[in-house]
Amino acid sequence: MRRGRRERDSLGLTHVPARALYGAFTARARDTFELSGRRPHPALTRAYARIKKAAARANARLGLLPARWARAIAWAADRVAAGAVPDAAVIDVLQAGAGTPAHMNVNEVLANLANERLGGRRGRYVPIHPNSHVNLGQSSNDVTPTAIRLMALELSPALRAELGRLERSLARLARRERAVVKPGRTHLQDAVPITWGQVLGGWAEAVRGAAAALRASEAGLAVLGLGGTAVGTGLTAHPRFRRLVVRELGRIVGRRLVPARNPVAATWSLAPLLACSAALRACAVDLGKICFDLRLLASGPDTGLAEIRLPEVLPGSSIMPGKVNPSVPEAVQMVCLQVRAHDHAVALGAAAGELELNVMTPLVAANLGEGFELLTRGLRLLRTRCVDGLAVDRRRARELTARSLVPATALSPYLGYDVTAAVVAEARAAGRPLREVVVRHGLVPPRVLARLLSPRALTGPRPTDVALRRRLQAAAAYRAFRARLSR
Numbered sequence: 001m002r003r004g005r006r007e008r009d010s011l012g013l014t015h016v017p018a019r020a021l022y023g024a025f026t027a028r029a030r031d032t033f034e035l036s037g038r039r040p041h042p043a044l045t046r047a048y049a050r051i052k053k054a055a056a057r058a059n060a061r062l063g064l065l066p067a068r069w070a071r072a073i074a075w076a077a078d079r080v081a082a083g084a085v086p087d088a089a090v091i092d093v094l095q096a097g098a099g100t101p102a103h104m105n106v107n108e109v110l111a112n113l114a115n116e117r118l119g120g121r122r123g124r125y126v127p128i129h130p131n132s133h134v135n136l137g138q139s140s141n142d143v144t145p146t147a148i149r150l151m152a153l154e155l156s157p158a159l160r161a162e163l164g165r166l167e168r169s170l171a172r173l174a175r176r177e178r179a180v181v182k183p184g185r186t187h188l189q190d191a192v193p194i195t196w197g198q199v200l201g202g203w204a205e206a207v208r209g210a211a212a213a214l215r216a217s218e219a220g221l222a223v224l225g226l227g228g229t230a231v232g233t234g235l236t237a238h239p240r241f242r243r244l245v246v247r248e249l250g251r252i253v254g255r256r257l258v259p260a261r262n263p264v265a266a267t268w269s270l271a272p273l274l275a276c277s278a279a280l281r282a283c284a285v286d287l288g289k290i291c292f293d294l295r296l297l298a299s300g301p302d303t304g305l306a307e308i309r310l311p312e313v314l315p316g317s318s319i320m321p322g323k324v325n326p327s328v329p330e331a332v333q334m335v336c337l338q339v340r341a342h343d344h345a346v347a348l349g350a351a352a353g354e355l356e357l358n359v360m361t362p363l364v365a366a367n368l369g370e371g372f373e374l375l376t377r378g379l380r381l382l383r384t385r386c387v388d389g390l391a392v393d394r395r396r397a398r399e400l401t402a403r404s405l406v407p408a409t410a411l412s413p414y415l416g417y418d419v420t421a422a423v424v425a426e427a428r429a430a431g432r433p434l435r436e437v438v439v440r441h442g443l444v445p446p447r448v449l450a451r452l453l454s455p456r457a458l459t460g461p462r463p464t465d466v467a468l469r470r471r472l473q474a475a476a477a478y479r480a481f482r483a484r485l486s487r
Contacts, residue, residue: 004020056134149221151369343371
């Protein structure tokens with residue numbers, strides 16, 4: 001025989017563990033939903049608790065809840081928000097639609113805690129009832145979307161901070177390597193030169209842009225449908241409740257929150273959460289590209305590009321002695337792929353709403369919360385165990401730049417595309433340096449050629465010397481070379 005207490009709900013009697021702070025609804029849901037083995041994100045549970053605290057205070061101010069009861073609920077909510085009550089989050093993240101089980105889990109725990117503080121007994125719900133008092137003027141349908149928004153608003157600063165740290169690390173590297181010229185590459189083929197400062201600076205700018213996009217998404221998250229209750233019409237809530245509870249919630253979380261202009265739309269539309277997830281996806285896409293580039297640029301070290309050296313984190317092979325792999329970029333690239341998968345799940349969930357509600361909010365909450373966590377940890381790992389120890393091989397950069405024929409692009413404004421292409425083809429076929437072929441045909445004087453092909457001059461815009469172009473194309477050597485091409 002199971003030990004514990006028996007509680008009655010609308011379905012009848014059910015068993016609840018004796019010391020459990022949750023009640024009948026949570027017990028039924030816990031026995032029913034064990035799908036992923038994961039529990040709701042702590043930030044989501046904190047958000048539920050803070051909403052309940054704000055609601056209790058608003059209802060007390062409206063005279064709908066005795067002040068003493070409101071204080072007891074607020075005290076219990078503070079304990080849950082502080083993470084001191086494990087029983088407040090015992091339901092699987094994949095649960096009944098609209099997050100009702102997770103929401104009721106918090107309602108029941110708060111009711112029991114508040115009643116015990118007032119001298120009552122666990123499981124009796126006297127004087128405070130989880131539905132009638134803790135949930136007064138609320139519904140899972142407005143509370144859960146609000147809680148997910150608050151979760152995202154809580155997790156966003158930590159992610160933006162890590163993005164800022166990575167941006168600064170990349171910017172420092174860019175300044176240090178600003179004069180090092182390397183081959184550019186497009187289509188995985190040689191392209192015009194670029195400096196390492198420009199490459200690293202481009203990465204830093206992409207990271208900065210990701211942080212800016214994430215911050216921009218926060219504005220939509222701060223618009224709440226709380227007070228709309230079941231379908232956004234506000235039935236069972238006091239007419240002033242919506243404005244009061246949102247204002248009080250803003251005080252509790254320490255930021256400006258505003259009631260949705262149309263709470264009906266806010267009840268079913270997850271567009272702000274979708275925008276937030278899209279910002280995570282965009283970050284993951286660019287970060288994943290950077291990780292791929294790090295792996296490619298470090299490839300070798302004896303037979304690949306080997307332009308950079310990454311910190312050696314651990315041995316790379318169980319069979320090849322001395323092999324070291326780009327383990328950190330590989331792991332972070334996996335993070336980026338997973339975050340993109342999370343975003344796809346969020347998008348599918350957001351698109352699955354029907355009529356006056358989207359019941360897929362638990363799926364959205366689970367994927368959004370994990371996306372934040374993975375990206376935050378991945379960024380920290382990439383910065384501390386890879387980027388901060390990255391070394392550019394300057395000798396290798398000079399060697400590869402000198403071997404490349406693509407700097408001939410700088411000659412095209414003076415010799416024309418066809419002549420320049422012919423020179424490149426001849427140099428490649430003969431295995432000779434570009435400068436040697438140009439000088440041998442007398443197309444450009446050596447001193448002028450050195451200036452036109454100066455490595456630093458090849459990494460930025462510069463005006464074409466029209467007078468020089470006329471002189472070069474009027475020369476007999478140039479006319480003779482073009483004549484051979486036309487035969």
